[in-house]
Amino acid sequence: MTYDNMYLKRHSRSFANGFYRSTKSQVIAETNAGLGLITTELLEKGVDLIRLYEMCSDFRRELKEFGDVYPGRVELFTKDIFHLYRYAFIDKQDNGNRVEALLQGVSKRNWSDEPVMTIIGTMCNLYFLKYLIKSLVLQTGPTLYGRIKLFALMRPRDYAVLSATPKDNRVAYSAWAVLFNLFLDYDVLYEFPRKMFFPWDSKLKKTSYPNNYEVDKMYLVHINFKNELPVPINQLLPLYYFIKQFYGRGTPQIIPTVEKWVPDSGLNVLLPKTKHFDYYCPMGIFTTFRELKPHQILFVFKEMVNHPAYPGSPFRDMVENEMAKSETIETCLAEATFEKTVRGDLKEKLNND
Template sequence: MITLRCSLRLCNGRRIQNVTKCYQSTKAKRAEHAERMSRYGMEFPEKLLTKKLKSAANMYIADAGIAQQINNYLEPHLKESKCDTVLELNPGPGHLTRHLLDRESQFRKLILIESTEHFMPRLQEMHSLYPDRVKVHHGDLVGLHKLAFMDKIDNGMRVADLLCDVPQKAFNEDINMLVLGAVGSYPFFKHLINSLIFQSSLYNLGRCEMMLAMPPPIYIHLTCSNDIGYLIYRSTSVLFQILFEHRFIAKVPRELFLPQQSNFNLSKSSKLLKIKSINPEYLYLVKFKPRRNLHELCPIQDLPALWFFIKQNFVSRRNRIIPNLEKWIPGCGPRLIINQNASEPVTPIYANESVEHLPQYSMQSSTMSTRNYFPGINIYTQFGDLTPSQMLTLFTQFRRWPEYGESSFLASLENTLLKLESVTDEQVLDESVNLAEEDDISSENVDELLEANEEAAPKPAKSRKKTKQTV
């Protein structure tokens, strides 16, 4: 009886503690919500104040203070630009927009694309005040890949209508516009890559430059070196660095953007622990634009072949260069082993950029070369050993071999492009043409980068199944 009474008292004590903790937690949440409502309630809809997301595709600058800070960070970069057109993603209540309007002598056109209906009346007022200078559109530019997919299905004009005010320039001319905003969508960046490769969507209008705030894991994935390991250094990393110049500008507090971010609960067993634990309380303010000499490095007609070459060879983290290439062109191995061409080194694009200032694991943006040979290739050398510039050099070599025109590579490429004609959605692109990478950081499992509860990325087969259900 004594033991039973002690057990009952212990259970009751624990219940009281749990109820107390629950009450205190609820009270704290209510106080936090009340504070947010008093601070932002006049400007933002309640759904942006109540929700906490681990990964938000569209993010908003929460107040005038952080807008001023971002404007200060961007000041030297905006000054050096000769572009007179700015596109702002999700301007919301217009905190950053006011600073752009103040630059009347520089920016003659402001294109505001807003995805939330709540903000449209205020933005329309700006258009009424500056009818010739400010153009307002209701749409989701971050979800541009979805609009492109729907246009493909019904031959619509959604993308063209959303971008109707964007000036058009030739690719080798100066940039046609600046794009500012905050983006947490990984598929958005994959769409930019595919837009460059296939000359469609946004980059069919010109070589626009973007200055965006983004989550650290996405930026590190796009700009990392192969030293980080194959789980992060993937085909998307290689393609992004070949196609774009990029530069890190500054860190900005994530808590000053809406919707707010959920608390991270880092798991020690997570394969991506070292990435997810880097600055989760910040967003990275960065800028990037397509390389002006891209079509000199790789002719426009060969860009799909470059894309397929990199995607196919990075399907597995441990693919070896010579055995893989000999499947397409038998006997090509000795040419790579006995290569006696002098290697052309690459150099940083921004000479005044401090390496110590860069985020952990990310690389300086460098020039690209088609003669940057990997030293000492042998039968054990893996594709993951190559830098993006060395990968471009390897493709250039492969493209120039006399057997290329009759190789099975072109048949595989043609078959893939035929499949893309019926797919074209970046969310299902890799899976539907059997190019899903081993532990790929794809649109289906990007939350493994931004969330901390998953232990490993989904396997390709499972990812393909989910994608088909989505489509």
């Protein structure tokens, strides 16, 4: 056995120990399962049923043998569940049911209950997390089942966005960084050498992301939706739109902008009517959105929507227009660098349907 194989097995075993202790009465899944090292450890620990999502036909041939060794305890799917947003887009085009098929057997629970599903896998980008948050905002898709928990292997640059603060540069501290921090809890469990993962990068480039994260590492990150939403369900879309608008072009100042959206609400933001822990101080007419931490941004939003002028404000009309454009998650695809690939998949009907 090579050193790398021993290293992989050792960490698969230690990871499975913690993973198994954290999952009860929910669907357990591994996506991009590869050779199934973690799956093997989980099955040996006594997990009753594991569903595997694997797109590579070579790996699927290996994973099919699990059905013989562990009869009735493994379900194998031919797609990557981290690509749910792609399948949702394609389902919209041809009235398919790919998303429903990939989530079959997942029970529905209240948001404050334990997660309905735990997924482990290598996450190549943040599109899946964006899709989950947007589906929650629009009250559609997988988040209607309940909370989903992740054990994601991700690049340090993606974790830099997930954990960004106002002290970081504008590339990292974006609207999505704010949304991630308002909706998700996360922490790094392990660090792994990047060379353990395929495909190997021919050149490891330093990036403009913060905190000098090591580009030759991969992080295992535990991610879970907070069991308490930051605002009531009927205010999720306004909050989403509020944050996205402030993190567009330029560095808009808070007070002039909220005054335009909800007349006379600027005074409430300057002198909040509600007591908030760690409200941004000193708040002034020149304060910009990027100076605030995520929870401070949430406080500003609450002061604005609690103003008496909010129900008939221009901001409400802006949100309704956004709702009309966002009845589906299709707009997520505009942010993806491989939209052409998605449309190609639609043309080919994904071959594996």
